Amino acid sequence: MAGVKKAPALTAAVQKLAALPILVTIATKRTDGSVQLNPVWFELKDGYIWLNSNTSRTWPKNLQRDRDVTMLLVDPKTPDRYAQIRGRLVSMIPDPAHEFIDRLAHRYTGKTFRELEPDEHRVTFKVQPVAVTGQMI
Amino acid sequence: MAIQLSKKMQDFTQEVFPAIIGTNRKDGSVEVVPVWFEFKDGSFWINGGTTRGWFKHLQRDPRITLLLIDPKQMFRWAQVEGRMIDWAEDPGGEHINHLSHRYFGRDYQNPRTGRIKIQIEPLRVTGAIDGWG
Numbered sequence: 001m002a003g004v005k006k007a008p009a010l011t012a013a014v015q016k017l018a019a020l021p022i023l024v025t026i027a028t029k030r031t032d033g034s035v036q037l038n039p040v041w042f043e044l045k046d047g048y049i050w051l052n053s054n055t056s057r058t059w060p061k062n063l064q065r066d067r068d069v070t071m072l073l074v075d076p077k078t079p080d081r082y083a084q085i086r087g088r089l090v091s092m093i094p095d096p097a098h099e100f101i102d103r104l105a106h107r108y109t110g111k112t113f114r115e116l117e118p119d120e121h122r123v124t125f126k127v128q129p130v131a132v133t134g135q136m137i
Numbered sequence: 138m139a140i141q142l143s144k145k146m147q148d149f150t151q152e153v154f155p156a157i158i159g160t161n162r163k164d165g166s167v168e169v170v171p172v173w174f175e176f177k178d179g180s181f182w183i184n185g186g187t188t189r190g191w192f193k194h195l196q197r198d199p200r201i202t203l204l205l206i207d208p209k210q211m212f213r214w215a216q217v218e219g220r221m222i223d224w225a226e227d228p229g230g231e232h233i234n235h236l237s238h239r240y241f242g243r244d245y246q247n248p249r250t251g252r253i254k255i256q257i258e259p260l261r262v263t264g265a266i267d268g269w270g
Contacts, residue, residue, distance in 0.1 A: 027159045027167040035159035037204040072169040076208040
C-alpha cells in the first residue's frame with residue numbers, strides 16, 4: 001500500500017469494542033487474488049493490533065506475502081455497528097516460548113494455551129491500523 | 138462450478154446473523170463488511186444499493202468470500218468462497234423487506250427504492266462447520 005500516512009487514532013467506540021473478547025475477522029489475499037476470511041484472536045495494545053498464528057496456516061502466509069490485511073470488528077449485540085480497519089504488517093515476532101499466544105488464550109479463555117503440536121511454530125504479527133471506516137465512526 | 142452445501146451447512150445458513158463479505162477493491166486491498174443474507178435455492182442472496190462499494194467491486198471482479206459466524210459462539214464458523222452470477226433490481230424493495238423479516242421480524246424501516254439483489258453461487262466451503270477442508 002503506497003503512500004501510507006500516520007496511523008489514525010482509533011476512536012473510543014472502536015477501542016471499547018476491541019476490548020471485548022470477540023474475534024476479529026481478518027481478510028487476506030490468496031496467491032490467485034481471491035479473498036480469504038478468518039476469525040481470529042487479537043489484542044489491541046499500544047495502538048497496534050496483535051495477532052498470532054501457527055506458521056503452517058494459510059492466512060499468515062498470505063499476510064507475509066502481501067503485508068496488507070483488512071480487519072472487521074462487529075458489535076455482537078448490534079451487528080450493524082462495526083469497524084473496518086485496514087492494516088499493514090509492521091513486524092513478525094517468533095513466539096517460541098508461546099508467551100503471546102498464552103496471553104491471548106487468557107484474554108479469551110482465562111487459561112493458558114493448549115500444548116503445542118510437535119511441529120507447531122507460533123508467530124506474532126504486529127499490525128498498524130492505516131484507515132478505519134464503518135458505522136462506528 | 139457451483140457446489141451443493143452439506144446438510145450441516147444448509148442448517149447453519151438458516152440461523153440468523155449477518156454474513157461478513159470480502160470483495161476486491163481496485164487497488165488490490167479487500168473491503169470487509171457485514172450484510173444481511175439468505176441461502177435459498179442453492180445460492181446465497183444479499184441486497185444492497187447500487188452505490189455500495191462492494192457492489193462496484195463485484196461488477197469488476199465477481200469473486201466474493203462470505204464468512205458465516207455465530208456471534209454468540211464464535212468457534213462456529215464457515216468460510217464460503219463464491220462468485221456473483223447475477224444481480225437484478227429489487228422493485229419495491231420486496232427482497233430487502235423479506236430479509237428484514239428474517240432478521241427483525243418486521244417490515245424494512247428504510248427507503249425501499251434503488252435496491253438490488255445479488256445472487257452468489259458457492260464454489261468452496263471451509264471452516265469449523267464442515268470440517269477444515
